[in-house]
Amino acid sequence: MIIYGVAMLSVCLVAGMLVGEYLGVLIGVEANVGGVGIAMLLLVLACNMERFKPMVDGVSGDGIKFWSAMYIPIVVAMAARQNVVAAVDGGLLALVAGIAAVVVSFALVPVLSRIGAAPEPIQSQDGGAE
């Protein structure tokens, strides 16, 4: 049943979010610390567990795949609700600070990627979506 997969996904998200909120309270910051990341880990773990197989295989898995495929459209909607006006109105200082932070961070990606095992590229044909 499709709802099993969707429910499983939901439980992972809510559980991860709760842990993230508690982590935030624990270390005293007003933010959710890694809730989504923890939820993702939970989902990955669940997918690899024999006990949860019926909830991620076949039609149930389609319930998760659907939301995974809805990711790009949701990101498009997310872009459409950003406060772009405020970003543009922030003035030169905000613009320069934002741009500089991005440029320097981009430059560091290849440097830090060298830590640990040598990476293997994902087999890329067209870098395509879908």
Added chain:
Amino acid sequence: MDVLETTFSRNGLVVAFAVVGLTVWFSYWLSAKLTAGRIHGSAIAITLGLVAAYIGGLMTGGNTGVADITFLAGVGVMGGGMFRDFAIVATAFGVHLSELKKAGLAGVISIFAGVIVSFVVGGLVAVLFGYTDPVAITTIGAGAVTYIVGPVTGAAIGASSELIAMSVAAGLVKSILVMIGTPMVARYIGLNNPQSAMVFGGLMGTTSGVAGGLAATDPRLVPYGAMTATFYTGVGCLLGPSVLFLTVNAIF
């Protein structure tokens, strides 16, 4: 007119599915016809979304882009935090644990490096613009981390509302630039494997930026980048008002 508006706003989320679907279709058509597929359809769709958000913001004076236009309010729901996080977590379906382990250390380092580097760069820009007050420098630096870390830090150390607004703006610029810029620089920074995607997520940290940027580059990298990015804001909120502010305070 009244009937039209009520129908649209009563079915907000469903309208959003239709509008976004149309936008994505149009973007892929533009991508194929105008750029021969060179600029990816999703990159165009995200850019169109940002342009629409700008127009929506100008029209309504609100702060959630097109979502402030009554009959497009559903776009705000669809693109809001709940659905975004739900879909991001769903992308982890099929991720291999071994890939995560391989890049684990680099990922963790990149989160701290990312917060500190963005903060230092943002703070330096503030100094270049003539700020000498540690509170101002810290708040703007924190804004360059993300638009959540900026106001959280600013509020904690007693920054003025203008400073907080500026730090939010810096964070927004960062987030938008990551969305648009990532597909353009991906090839040059080796962003084509799970490991560099995790490092990328940790360095950039802005969840929306990373989500949009990787979606437009290669959706298969999304779960890896999102995984580390989601810890970034928390680490930023932790370091900003404490270690980073104290360091700035000691220097100025």
